[in-house]
């Protein structure tokens with residue numbers, strides 16, 4: 431089965447698509463058959479970053495059944511081994527993807543024959559986005575060292591935590607849990623999965639053990655993008671420390687990507703940054719990240735959906 | 737994953753082992769403040785102001801307990817009694833000063849010292865020994881070293897912040913005349929050193945150091 435790397439970040443512009451296209455390019459270059467799926471429906475632009483300006487078919491063709499088999503929506507790119515399912519021309523927003531279509535999509539993704547499948551998830555915390563992120567144990571968070579971006583990535587992490595707990599309960603049981611959390615810890619507990627989990631521990635000890643085991647098996651990663659000279663290079667470590675200590679989630683800090691004007695230049699020229707400017711700091715950072723990540727592959731189970 | 741910060745023991749709060757040396761405890765406290773202080777980017781939006789305040793209060797309590805030999809002793813005994821730590825785990829092997837920063841790894845500490853200035857200043861004004869030293873007519877290199885140790889700042893850290901060569905810094909602290917740079921530079925170095933530790937007025941104190949040196 432393919433290694434699936436969902437890429438999520440709180441804020442628009444943090445570099446999710448740039449990262450997806452760059453990692454895709456590096457994996458493909460090292461001979462791995464790699465597929466990029468643009469799930470940033472409604473704001474898709476991954477095709478532009480991998481040299482496919484006019485995708486003639488896309489993901490929504492699968493959703494509308496115009497193309498019955500997901501594999502048939504795959505497009506080639508100018509790069510050997512690199513393939514794309516585009517999200518362009520979508521009048522569909524990810525938040526509006528109906529539940530049954532989502533499950534159908536997840537199952538179809540799991541069956542695709544590629545070595546690596548990277549999911550560009552777009553910003554936001556729509557349930558569908560969270561579920562795609564949770565499709566693999568190897569989700570990647572990306573943020574810039576700005577408070578706005580960090581705020582959003584924390585919100586995303588908590589939303590994912592929440593969503594995962596939610597998977598273990600029926601709608602009514604979960605509502606009851608939320609209500610209890612609100613009674614015990616006030617209104618903002620709604621956004622804090624750590625409150626809910628302490629109630630789960632008390633009232634559903636078996637489920638608690640399962641959830642705990644589940645969380646321990648995650649191999650999430652964090653990447654800081656657009657670091658400038660003056661930025662604190664330890665920031666990523668510090669964020670992971672906080673997540674570990676206060677949410678109990680293991681997120682591995684994988685590295686920094688330098689801020690580089692050339693990224694903008696390459697995107698404007700619509701060429702691959704890594705090919706156009708291979709000797710820049712940011713290109714080095716990307717190569718280093720890629721080798722670190724392909725070294726640390728965990729178990730690749732698709733969760734719950736099979 | 738459900739463990740509240742308040743339920744952690746002091747060692748867990750500071751991410752150190754029970755045999756940590758005083759310098760390690762200080763350094764752990766400094767790193768924790770870096771993460772939890774209200775102007776910290778790393779924890780931005782993660783905590784409510786109330787939660788943050790509670791955490792800082794706990795960290796302070798942990799730090800002041802562990803840094804005080806007597807209080808650490810009785811706290812350790814309590815943990816041993818509760819079976820949380822082993823009596824063999826405690827007792828530091830090395831009691832002497834240990835470098836608190838990893839010198840081999842280049843890291844950007846500029847942001848770090850900045851956030852610690854307020855804390856350093858507070859320490860300077862509260863520390864009896866430092867006040868005594870600063871009231872002396874003559875300030876020697878050994879005095880500077882004593883101040884630095886009181887503040888728990890490693891010499892490497894001063895080097896990184898001021899970019900003054902380590903051998904010069906050592907020369908200054910050891911009062912080793914042969915290793916000192918020319919007087920024109922020396923005064924600037926002393927000032928930078930003092931500023932780095934938030935010791936004011938740096939001008940006047942460095943002048944006292946220089947005149948002491950001239951008389952020898």
Ligand SMILES: Nc1ncnc2c1ncn2[C@@H]1O[C@H](COP(=O)(O)OP(=O)(O)OP(=O)(O)O)[C@@H](O)[C@H]1O
Pocket residue numbers: 439441442443444445446447448449470473552553655656657687688689690691692693694697712
């Ligand atoms: N390392 C970098 N250095 C300089 N600029 C960068 C870097 N990474 C990304 N950028 C800039 O940020 C812009 C946004 O990047 P990207 O489109 O990958 O973000 P995104 O997270 O996918 O945003 P959205 O949520 O809107 O899809 C890029 O057009 C590029 O100009």
Ligand SMILES: [Mg+2]
Pocket residue numbers: 446447448470475476550552
């Ligand atoms: Mg994007």
